[in-house]
Amino acid sequence: MSETMSNPPIYVTKPYLPPLEALLPMLQQIWDTRILSNSGPFHQALERRLEAFLSVPHVSLANNGMIALEIAIEAAGLRGEVITTPYSFVATTHAVKRGQLEPVFVDIWPDDLNIDPGLIEDAITPRTSAIVAVHCYGNPCAVEEIEEIARRRGLTVIYDAAHAFGVTHRGRGLLSWGDYATLSFHATKAFNTFEGGAIVASADPAREAVERQRNFGIRDEVTIETIGTNAKMSEFNAAVGLLQLDHFEHVRSARAAVDGRYREALAQIGGLAPLPLPAETQPNHSYFPLLVGPEFPLSRDALQQALLAAGIHSRRYFYPLLSSLPMYSNAPSAAADRLPVATRAADQILCLPIYPDLSEADQQRIMDAVCRAARG
């Protein structure tokens, strides 16, 4: 069936927006004061509220998640090689490479598709300066193991936490782990400011380095300390963020309801394995990743096409593997036979639509299409 008015498309996500009326007084304030950027009142208020909400000592806002990661890498003053995951959005490896560093890929753990801590030590060389790990889909990395290795081997830890807004692990804010953690507030994320992001730095010198980096390297009017960039968030985006924060728990629980309905329905279908929810974690349900196994009658790609024919847009987050991209595939660590778990996951993964406004009727439509595909 094609997309028609009676059968409108269902996209993989639909950004949540709070009621427009609530934004209008904030826009009025921006119009009245003409403070549009450069750490204005909304920017400062959002940073303080995020620090409290995420239980972290300091948040530095940025204008997107990739630049947040680039800033963390630059602020950390890394050199040489960085141990990282091949299974992520392309921004992760690009940020490493744009920081003049060599990505060294390490395979992932099948239960959460995050970097396998048991393989990290073998990848460390005298040139290794950091571990850049990703809390993929918001599921926590093995943070205790990673940080024990990093402490012992003198490495910096940076978490690309683009998916992990509001996630807690063992009762602690996930963003409080690592020397740096970076967030994306892109339209497609569980918490969005249209475009946006943030850097969480655990200690004071790191925080100051981040502040310099995001504002051209400027310390004061006459002191330019380093070669920084411009990553400042505008007052408009910060105002949107303040409003979104008031609604985040509603967003989280609406997403949890969608997640729960999928898990119940999919339990009846062989060959489709939703990624398990992590233990001791309050998740944000930012994605609904599903592995399409060989027992399912259709391949992952054929299932995606069958859903599309019913007007349902799923996504292969994350395919292709970053290690297979032309600019990274020559590295010895990029060989597919060294990355069997990531290679299999990239070939089997399909993310189903999940967002707060996904109605039960639309979710039923998705499940009906999956069931039709399962019958072959």
Ligand code: T4K
């Ligand atoms: N690290 C990781 C691990 C990441 O996943 C990302 C970004 C980053 C770093 C970098 O953060 P940012 O620099 O982006 O802040 C998306 C996002 O662009 C990207 O933010 C995200 N990860 C990545 C996983 O996915 P696409 O290609 O899926 O976006 P698009 O335009 O196809 O949107 C998907 C669906 O969402 C559309 O079919 C319709 C809907 N949509 C989208 C947008 C943008 C809307 O309804 N409204 C919208 O405004 O990339």
